[in-house]
Amino acid sequence: MKIKNVSVYTCLQPLKIPFSHASSGLVTNLEGVYVKLEAEDGTAGFGEVRGNCSYFTGDTTGAVVSTICSAIAPKMVGQDAENLNVLHQIIEESLVGNTAAKAACDCAAYDLAGKLAGKPVYELLGGKLNDRLPSEENIPFMTVEEAEKRAEEIIDSGCRFIKVRVGGQQFRYDEERVSAVWDVIRSRGVQDEVVYSVDANQAWNTREAIRNLNRLAEYGVTIAEQPVHYNSPIRLKELKENCPMKLFGDECVATVEDLARYIEMGAVDGIHIKLIKCGGIYNAVRLMNLAKAHEIEYMIGGMDEGMMAVAAAVQCGAVAETKLFEVHGHVRIKADATSGLVVHGSVVEVPDGPGLGVTVREEMLKKVFSAI
Numbered sequence: 001m002k003i004k005n006v007s008v009y010t011c012l013q014p015l016k017i018p019f020s021h022a023s024s025g026l027v028t029n030l031e032g033v034y035v036k037l038e039a040e041d042g043t044a045g046f047g048e049v050r051g052n053c054s055y056f057t058g059d060t061t062g063a064v065v066s067t068i069c070s071a072i073a074p075k076m077v078g079q080d081a082e083n084l085n086v087l088h089q090i091i092e093e094s095l096v097g098n099t100a101a102k103a104a105c106d107c108a109a110y111d112l113a114g115k116l117a118g119k120p121v122y123e124l125l126g127g128k129l130n131d132r133l134p135s136e137e138n139i140p141f142m143t144v145e146e147a148e149k150r151a152e153e154i155i156d157s158g159c160r161f162i163k164v165r166v167g168g169q170q171f172r173y174d175e176e177r178v179s180a181v182w183d184v185i186r187s188r189g190v191q192d193e194v195v196y197s198v199d200a201n202q203a204w205n206t207r208e209a210i211r212n213l214n215r216l217a218e219y220g221v222t223i224a225e226q227p228v229h230y231n232s233p234i235r236l237k238e239l240k241e242n243c244p245m246k247l248f249g250d251e252c253v254a255t256v257e258d259l260a261r262y263i264e265m266g267a268v269d270g271i272h273i274k275l276i277k278c279g280g281i282y283n284a285v286r287l288m289n290l291a292k293a294h295e296i297e298y299m300i301g302g303m304d305e306g307m308m309a310v311a312a313a314v315q316c317g318a319v320a321e322t323k324l325f326e327v328h329g330h331v332r333i334k335a336d337a338t339s340g341l342v343v344h345g346s347v348v349e350v351p352d353g354p355g356l357g358v359t360v361r362e363e364m365l366k367k368v369f370s371a372i
C-alpha cells in the first residue's frame with residue numbers, strides 16, 4: 001500500500017496553567033505541528049510534534065513546518081506505507097539534525113502502518129510489556145507552602161515519582177522547596193517507595209552543581225536531571241565524579257549518537273528519552289536498546305505537548321524496560337484536538353486501538369501544506 005498524500009497542519013494549544021522552568025521562560029501556549037500520511041485506500045496516520053521549543057531543541061513552529069514541507073514530505077509520497085525501515089531511511093537521509101520535524105513524520109508513519117495492519121504500534125515493536133505507565137509528577141517553581149501542598153496531593157494520589165524543578169535565581173529557594181517536599185514524603189512514610197528527583201534544566205555551572213547537588217542529596221534526592229549546560233560531556237563527567245546521586249542527561253542526550261558519546265565518556269547514569277529529541281519512535285527504540293546494553297537507566301518522557309505526541313511516547317513506554325515515565329504532557333492543554341488517551345491521576349493507560357490508539361479531529365487543525 002503506497003502513501004498517496006502528505007499533509008501538514010498546525011494547531012495553537014492554549015494552556016489551562018502556564019508553566020516556566022529554568023530554561024523555558026513563561027509558556028502560555030503550545031504550538032502543535034501535525035503530519036498526516038494518507039494511503040491509497042484512504043487510511044490516514046497522524047504524527048504530532050510541538051513546534052515552539054526554541055529553548056529546548058532550537059525549533060520554532062515555522063522551521064519545523066518548513067523542514068517537513070520542503071525536505072521530508074515530498075520524499076514520502078509514493079513509498080510503501082508498511083515498510084517502516086525504508087521510511088525511516090528516507091526520513092533520516094532527508095537532512096541532518098531537525099529531529100522534531102523527523103519525529104512528526106516518523107510517528108505518522110507508525111500510526112499509518114499500525115492502522116493498515118489493524119494493530120497497535122506496540123505490536124509492531126514486538127509486543128507490550130506494560131499496560132499502564134505510572135508517571136512522574138512535577139513540582140514547579142512555587143512557594144514552599146504551595147510545594148508542600150502539591151507534594152501531599154501527589155503522594156495521596158498514589159504517585160511515587162516526584163520531580164522538583166530547581167535552578168531558580170536563588171539556590172536557597174530551591175533548597176527550601178526540596179527540603180519541604182522531602183519532609184512531606186517522610187511524614188507520609190513513603191520514603192522507600194518514592195523516586196525523588198530534581199531537574200535544573202542546565203541552570204548551573206559545574207562548580208555550582210557539585211555544591212548544590214551535594215546539599216540536595218541530604219533531602220533524599222536520588223536523581224538529578226541535566227544540572228549543567230547541554231553541550232559538554234566533560235562537565236557532566238566531572239559532576240558525576242563529585243556528586244552522590246544519579247545523573248540523568250536530558251537536553252544533552254538527544255540522539256543515539258549522543259548516547260554513544262556519553263557512554264564512551266562515562267558521563268551519565270541515565271537518560272531522558274523524548275521523541276522530539278531523537279527523531280521519533282524508531283530512534284527511541286534504538287536508544288532503549290543501547291541504554292540497556294550499557295546498563296544506563298532511562299526514562300520515557302516528552303515535553304508539554306499535545307495528546308497525539310504523547311500517545312507516540314506511550315507506545316514506546318508500552319515496550320520499555322523501565323519504571324520511569326513522564327507521559328502526560330498534554331493534560332494542561334485547554335482543548336486538545338486529539339482524544340482517546342486515558343489518564344487516571346498520574347497513571348496513563350496504554351491504548352489498544354490500531355496505530356497510536358488515539359483519534360484526531362481534523363477540523364480543529366489548520367492545514368498549511370499538502371504534497372500529492
Ligand SMILES: [Mg+2]
Pocket residue numbers: 199201225226250251272
Ligand atoms: Mg528535563
